[in-house]
Amino acid sequence: MTKVDRRIKRTQRLLGDSLIALMLEKGYENVTIKDITEHADVAYVTFFRHYKDKDELLTARLNELITELAERINELAQAEIGEAAIQIAFEHARDNQQLYRVLFSSPGTVRVREELKTIYAERLIQTCAPRAPEGSVIPFEIAANHIAAATFELIHWWLKHDMPYSTQKMGRIYLELVERATWQALQITETEPYSES
Amino acid sequence: MTKVDRRIKRTQRLLGDSLIALMLEKGYENVTIKDITEHADVAYVTFFRHYKDKDELLTARLNELITELAERINELAQAEIGEAAIQIAFEHARDNQQLYRVLFSSPGTVRVREELKTIYAERLIQTCAPRAPEGSVIPFEIAANHIAAATFELIHWWLKHDMPYSTQKMGRIYLELVERATWQALQITETEPYSES
DNA sequence: AAATTATGACACATCGTATATCATAACTCT
DNA sequence: AGAGTTATGATATACGATGTGTCATAATTT
Numbered sequence A, B: 001m002t003k004v005d006r007r008i009k010r011t012q013r014l015l016g017d018s019l020i021a022l023m024l025e026k027g028y029e030n031v032t033i034k035d036i037t038e039h040a041d042v043a044y045v046t047f048f049r050h051y052k053d054k055d056e057l058l059t060a061r062l063n064e065l066i067t068e069l070a071e072r073i074n075e076l077a078q079a080e081i082g083e084a085a086i087q088i089a090f091e092h093a094r095d096n097q098q099l100y101r102v103l104f105s106s107p108g109t110v111r112v113r114e115e116l117k118t119i120y121a122e123r124l125i126q127t128c129a130p131r132a133p134e135g136s137v138i139p140f141e142i143a144a145n146h147i148a149a150a151t152f153e154l155i156h157w158w159l160k161h162d163m164p165y166s167t168q169k170m171g172r173i174y175l176e177l178v179e180r181a182t183w184q185a186l187q188i189t190e191t192e193p194y195s196e197s
Numbered sequence C: 001a002a003a004t005t006a007t008g009a010c011a012c013a014t015c016g017t018a019t020a021t022c023a024t025a026a027c028t029c030t
Numbered sequence D: 001a002g003a004g005t006t007a008t009g010a011t012a013t014a015c016g017a018t019g020t021g022t023c024a025t026a027a028t029t030t
Helices: A006-026 A033-042 A042-049 A053-077 A081-093 A098-103 A106-130 A138-158 A167-186 B008-025 B031-040 B046-051 B054-078 B085-095 B096-103 B106-131 B141-158 B169-185
Strands: none
Touching: A006 A033, A006 A053, A006 A098, A006 B054, A033 A042, A033 A053, A042 B031, A053 A106, A081 A138, A098 A106, A098 A138, A106 A138, A106 B106, A138 A167, A138 B141, A167 B141, A167 B169, B008 B031, B008 B046, B008 B054, B008 B096, B008 B141, B031 B046, B031 B054, B054 B085, B054 B141, B085 B096, B085 B141, B085 B169, B096 B106, B096 B141, B106 B141, B141 B169
16 A cells, blocks of 8 residues: 555645535536636646546545445435435435535536436335335336435425425425335236226 | 528528437537537538527427427327327337437436426426315425426436336336326325325 | 528637646655 | 655647637528
């Protein structure tokens, strides 16, 4: 294990912090490398000595946050899925509002979001699939993906509309619209008759 | 109703077709305006006489695609084939597979996707909101957004996994997981007791 | 046939990305 | 503490993409 040069750590930290700060300020796409290096008070050329492009810096800088979020998701999936857990998620989104906003709205972060969604869905499959009913019309993989996507979407909608409802209310909505609705849909088997409401 | 100049229609068609062709070839982000105009055999400046940027062209072209989809649904509905509208959507996705894939996976198309989702949600609000029950726990705006997002997500999942189920099966899944599930969740009112499954 | 207008060709400005070189300062290692 | 190593800053430069302006010409409309 080779020791990392102090200057390298310093530069990379400055660049990473600057990207985050500028993203919150003007959005990922609108941040230029020149912006980053100026904000970090580092020579323009230095950027390319560390990263190939903006995406590489974002990924590197976001890795720790992804881990934190993954842990949070892990908690949520492992916990007996209930009101408390999902409310914590909304609270977390509210507390890290700006960052969540950027992550949801910046095109450049799509890959990261997809990754998170997949991780969430896979955890759901591992923890909940055994309890799912046999012979459902809906493959559990689809249901898990649906839940993961719908959850993110709900948080996204909430932030996009400036949090018009309380975290309690959103937790309730999540329970009914996403969790309970999906679970009930899973109960439907091939042989079960389909009747209109 | 003013008549549209033939040259305008010709140019816009050429530009739109070129963008689609190049997207499928190298991905949306990697297509330059110069690429488009060269492929269309049109002067570079002409692009800006019609569109502000790439996004605007893509949106315009996708609107045509949606119109086409809507027409197909109308035709088949009139022909009384008894095929659910959603199934036609899955068939449309299958037939225009490459385009849908690019649309779903290219980071650059996020804004356009968001726009499409909003349009879909708003349409749902206009057409279905009057029939929604009073005093639901779930605001109809959220339900509409949920349906729109979940529908896109379902198609996305299906294409991403190389269409492992038939369009009939996917239509059924959509009906249960998205439409029926959401509608039933909307029935829940504040006063209604909440019981665990 | 005349008026209108979309287009092509060319020039040009601006901006962001990316690389090369070299002196200097900061750091590591012994 | 000193010698060797290496990251950085400054500068120059090339390149590609976006975007605007002008004017003659060709296509279209009325």
